[in-house]
Amino acid sequence: MNNKENILIIGAGLCGSLLALRLAQRGYQITLVEKRPDLRKVTQDAGRSINLALSDRGLRGLRLGGVEEEAKKLCIPMYGRMIHDKDGNTFLSKYSGREDEYINSISRPGLNILLLNAAEAMPNVTIHFNQGCKKVDLENATAIFKDYSSGAETIFSGDVILGTDGAGSAVRKSMFRHKKFLFSFSQQWLTHGYKELEIPPAEGGGYRTDKGALHIWPRGKDMLIALPNLDGSFTVTLFAPYDDDSDYCFNNLTTKEKVMEYFTKEFPDAVALMPSLAEEFFENPTGPLGTIKCSPWNCYGKTLLLGDAAHAVVPFYGQGMNASFEDVIVLDETLDKFEGDWKKVFKEYEKARKKNTDAIADLAVDNFYEMKEHTASPLFQQKRKLETAFEAEFPNEYFSKYSLVTFNENISYEEAMKRGRAQDKAILNLIHDGNITNSMSLRDKLELVKTETEAILHDDSVIKNL
Amino acid sequence: MNNKENILIIGAGLCGSLLALRLAQRGYQITLVEKRPDLRKVTQDAGRSINLALSDRGLRGLRLGGVEEEAKKLCIPMYGRMIHDKDGNTFLSKYSGREDEYINSISRPGLNILLLNAAEAMPNVTIHFNQGCKKVDLENATAIFKDYSSGAETIFSGDVILGTDGAGSAVRKSMFRHKKFLFSFSQQWLTHGYKELEIPPAEGGGYRTDKGALHIWPRGKDMLIALPNLDGSFTVTLFAPYDDDSDYCFNNLTTKEKVMEYFTKEFPDAVALMPSLAEEFFENPTGPLGTIKCSPWNCYGKTLLLGDAAHAVVPFYGQGMNASFEDVIVLDETLDKFEGDWKKVFKEYEKARKKNTDAIADLAVDNFYEMKEHTASPLFQQKRKLETAFEAEFPNEYFSKYSLVTFNENISYEEAMKRGRAQDKAILNLIHDGNITNSMSLRDKLELVKTETEAILHDDSVIKNL
Numbered sequence: 001m002n003n004k005e006n007i008l009i010i011g012a013g014l015c016g017s018l019l020a021l022r023l024a025q026r027g028y029q030i031t032l033v034e035k036r037p038d039l040r041k042v043t044q045d046a047g048r049s050i051n052l053a054l055s056d057r058g059l060r061g062l063r064l065g066g067v068e069e070e071a072k073k074l075c076i077p078m079y080g081r082m083i084h085d086k087d088g089n090t091f092l093s094k095y096s097g098r099e100d101e102y103i104n105s106i107s108r109p110g111l112n113i114l115l116l117n118a119a120e121a122m123p124n125v126t127i128h129f130n131q132g133c134k135k136v137d138l139e140n141a142t143a144i145f146k147d148y149s150s151g152a153e154t155i156f157s158g159d160v161i162l163g164t165d166g167a168g169s170a171v172r173k174s175m176f177r178h179k180k181f182l183f184s185f186s187q188q189w190l191t192h193g194y195k196e197l198e199i200p201p202a203e204g205g206g207y208r209t210d211k212g213a214l215h216i217w218p219r220g221k222d223m224l225i226a227l228p229n230l231d232g233s234f235t236v237t238l239f240a241p242y243d244d245d246s247d248y249c250f251n252n253l254t255t256k257e258k259v260m261e262y263f264t265k266e267f268p269d270a271v272a273l274m275p276s277l278a279e280e281f282f283e284n285p286t287g288p289l290g291t292i293k294c295s296p297w298n299c300y301g302k303t304l305l306l307g308d309a310a311h312a313v314v315p316f317y318g319q320g321m322n323a324s325f326e327d328v329i330v331l332d333e334t335l336d337k338f339e340g341d342w343k344k345v346f347k348e349y350e351k352a353r354k355k356n357t358d359a360i361a362d363l364a365v366d367n368f369y370e371m372k373e374h375t376a377s378p379l380f381q382q383k384r385k386l387e388t389a390f391e392a393e394f395p396n397e398y399f400s401k402y403s404l405v406t407f408n409e410n411i412s413y414e415e416a417m418k419r420g421r422a423q424d425k426a427i428l429n430l431i432h433d434g435n436i437t438n439s440m441s442l443r444d445k446l447e448l449v450k451t452e453t454e455a456i457l458h459d460d461s462v463i464k465n466l
Numbered sequence: 467m468n469n470k471e472n473i474l475i476i477g478a479g480l481c482g483s484l485l486a487l488r489l490a491q492r493g494y495q496i497t498l499v500e501k502r503p504d505l506r507k508v509t510q511d512a513g514r515s516i517n518l519a520l521s522d523r524g525l526r527g528l529r530l531g532g533v534e535e536e537a538k539k540l541c542i543p544m545y546g547r548m549i550h551d552k553d554g555n556t557f558l559s560k561y562s563g564r565e566d567e568y569i570n571s572i573s574r575p576g577l578n579i580l581l582l583n584a585a586e587a588m589p590n591v592t593i594h595f596n597q598g599c600k601k602v603d604l605e606n607a608t609a610i611f612k613d614y615s616s617g618a619e620t621i622f623s624g625d626v627i628l629g630t631d632g633a634g635s636a637v638r639k640s641m642f643r644h645k646k647f648l649f650s651f652s653q654q655w656l657t658h659g660y661k662e663l664e665i666p667p668a669e670g671g672g673y674r675t676d677k678g679a680l681h682i683w684p685r686g687k688d689m690l691i692a693l694p695n696l697d698g699s700f701t702v703t704l705f706a707p708y709d710d711d712s713d714y715c716f717n718n719l720t721t722k723e724k725v726m727e728y729f730t731k732e733f734p735d736a737v738a739l740m741p742s743l744a745e746e747f748f749e750n751p752t753g754p755l756g757t758i759k760c761s762p763w764n765c766y767g768k769t770l771l772l773g774d775a776a777h778a779v780v781p782f783y784g785q786g787m788n789a790s791f792e793d794v795i796v797l798d799e800t801l802d803k804f805e806g807d808w809k810k811v812f813k814e815y816e817k818a819r820k821k822n823t824d825a826i827a828d829l830a831v832d833n834f835y836e837m838k839e840h841t842a843s844p845l846f847q848q849k850r851k852l853e854t855a856f857e858a859e860f861p862n863e864y865f866s867k868y869s870l871v872t873f874n875e876n877i878s879y880e881e882a883m884k885r886g887r888a889q890d891k892a893i894l895n896l897i898h899d900g901n902i903t904n905s906m907s908l909r910d911k912l913e914l915v916k917t918e919t920e921a922i923l924h925d926d927s928v929i930k931n932l
Binding site for chain 2: 183184186188374377379424433459466
């Protein structure tokens with residue numbers, strides 16, 4: 001086991017620490033280097049107890065690392081979207097008609113600590129914190145780091161470098177600036193930003209609203225969401241335009257009065273649960289929402305990007321972390337086939353993976369519009385109701401786009417996107433055009449949707465296979 | 467007229483020089499600054515007499531500047547694609563069934579000189595050559611330039627800056643690096659590169675092959691094209707992969723023997739017309755093919771990107787220059803509405819224009835596959851034949867995607883893309899599924915295509931308007 005090569009992993013976030021754990025289990029010597037301080041030793045920033053949605057693809061990655069059961073202890077199941085209208089009325093739109101299909105709210109730092117502990121427990125993993133990556137020599141797999149405490153510069157190297165340093169990746173920036181090969185790159189910002197807020201635990205403990213759902217206040221242009229935490233609180237996120245001609249956007253929400261006026265008008269039942277809203281709004285930062293794609297992810301058989309460094313996505317499908325953990329699975333499978341030839345491993349990994357991370361990136365942007373607008377549309381709600389009925393009645397025959405993406409880890413993101421989009425189009429058009437009638441049996445409705453979906457897939461394939 | 471503001475235009479290529487001409491006609495004081503030497507005074511590089519396809523949108527822009535008739539003298543009409551198979555057989559696939567719809571081969575330097583002369587003839591235009599833009603102050607509309615002859619640095623400024631400095635735009639790079647606003651940016655490279663070659667004039671003058679067509683040798687993975695020049699020569703371009711597992715790609719075409727073997731096998735009838743092929747192949751550079759998109763194009767009401775600087779496209783729809791000239795038209799129309807308020811002009815210009823340049827960028831990538839692969843496909847050829855028949859028989863009723871994009875300057879690129887893609891899908895599926903039969907009249911075929919096209923547009927609209 002000790003004969004295997006040295007791997008330098010840059011970035012010890014969720015992806016980097018699971019990757020370190022898994023590659024250490026395969027016998028490699030791992031040096032894991034992280035820019036930030038050890039989050040097991042520092043107190044967190046106020047208002048930054050971010051939670052994430054963990055679902056089947058992510059759980060499969062954790063299973064590969066042998067930490068699934070431990071992670072599940074941090075999970076709070078969410079069975080659907082709890083939609084809140086302007087009058088404070090709610091209804092639950094389930095994620096699936098199948099009982100065992102739900103997503104989980106999990107604390108980002110909690111899970112990261114779990115993974116760091118598991119990685120550090122391996123004899124062949126060394127972790128260095130507080131080391132900012134200044135420069136990467138892509139051809140020789142060495143990198144210069146600056147210690148943020150001492151200011152000292154250190155060079156770390158490996159037989160290969162794996163860059164898991166997130167959306168702002170220093171490794172990726174080295175590739176962008178390298179200019180010795182053609183590097184395709186895209187950064188796309190939404191016109192909306194986000195701000196995290198909080199619903200605190202109920203007085204005396206417990207939750208102030210249903211903890212078994214992801215809460216959404218969809219308002220078309222803007223949206224509020226809330227996910228539960230283990231301590232009884234909810235992390236609330238406002239998504240709103242930076243600047244436009246509307247009455248309320250980040251650039252004109254400049255006074256406590258205006259913020260309260262806005263929330264009271266748009267999200268009255270949420271305001272009642274957020275006693276510190278006006279203060280938090282000005283204490284917490286406003287962040288941008290971007291998608292990053294690039295290609296190639298690898299160069300010289302020496303360096304490979306994974307996770308957000310390779311494919312940062314907007315958070316609206318709850319798949320960012322899940323996709324990154326799936327990266328670890330796909331790299332592991334590629335190593336099973338080609339271990340010993342890094343160039344081949346990196347190329348085959350990218351070939352297998354890129355089309356799928358492109359797909360989830362596009363689906364996540366679609367879901368931004370779905371969450372903030374469509375969830376409030378009657379046509380969309382009819383569609384979801386029908387799909388949930390299909391899934392409850394015919395659990396082995398029908399899988400919505402959401403189910404394909406979220407609960408069917410054996411189907412690739414690309415396939416889930418293709419089939420899911422065709423299904424959506426079929427159902428929406430059938431309902432819109434009055435071709436699904438109340439007198440039809442659910443079985444007949446399902447058969448009609450299946451036939452129409454196949455017709456759409458067929459029509460799309462002719463032009464694609466020209 | 468002399469009371470109007472000063473405009474600094476960076477880049478005196480095709481777009482910048484037409485823009486300078488038009489804005490001078492509107493009465494602005496124009497400073498036009500160009501990195502390269504004055505191409506009216508230097509001799510051109512050998513093998514770089516690039517020609518371009520000028521069509522209706524571009525001609526409309528030239529008309530606005532009052533130089534259409536003069537430009538037409540440089541034009542060689544091309545009525546269709548002359549497809550060459552591996553045995554040297556050819557057939558003409560016309561661009562349109564309407565007699566008056568054709569594209570024009572025109573010399574890039576020839577047209578640029580014409581535009582520079584026209585701009586320079588205006589009393590309110592000053593042109594500076596050999597000035598490389600080093601830095602742009604986006605907020606104050608000043609820029610530092612380095613004189614490539616003397617090495618001296620000069621600052622030019624204006625009330626506003628218009629950046630028309632091409633795909634590698636220094637103005638755009640300043641926006642990318644500025645970091646004070648969110649700048650979406652995308653550079654996408656094709657896996658193919660290009661190399662220019664030449665078919666010289668026939669001995670004793672004249673053309674060695676038909677000058678009334680754009681010649682294509684489509685081979686699936688790779689492709690050769692040729693456009694005529696006024697002197698009897700053709701500019702030939704090879705499009706081939708940089709590197710893949712195929713027998714021939716740029717990275718393995720390293721000897722004269724291999725180049726001759728490749729061309730003789732794939733493009734035998736072209737080889738016969740290219741006496742200096744083996745030498746030129748190694749003398750001329752291999753260039754990359756990329757699409758650039760970005761947003762916003764404007765900032766602070768002080769700076770605006772136009773032409774390739776804002777939206778570089780791959781050359782496969784022959785629309786790069788045409789789109790840039792259309793930019794000048796749209797800016798001119800926006801000035802008609804909002805002159806006096808640059809911030810408003812820039813924002814409204816971008817709002818009107820961005821979706822259309824995005825569309826032509828995507829169409830141009832589609833056409834890469836259409837030209838190198840589909841033109842050789844029987845199904846695609848049937849479609850083109852049918853469309854040409856529709857256009858000849860029903861000239862006021864049917865317009866193919868190519869016609870909508872190329873010959874219908876009153877329809878936006880976005881609309882042309884939407885309708886054109888729906889038509890393509892309709893026709894291909896109807897032919898593929900055997901729904902268009904020989905026994906049907908041409909009128910019946912047209913009605914079927916129309917109905918199917920509308921059905922596709924309808925189905926797409928339901929999900930888009932949710």
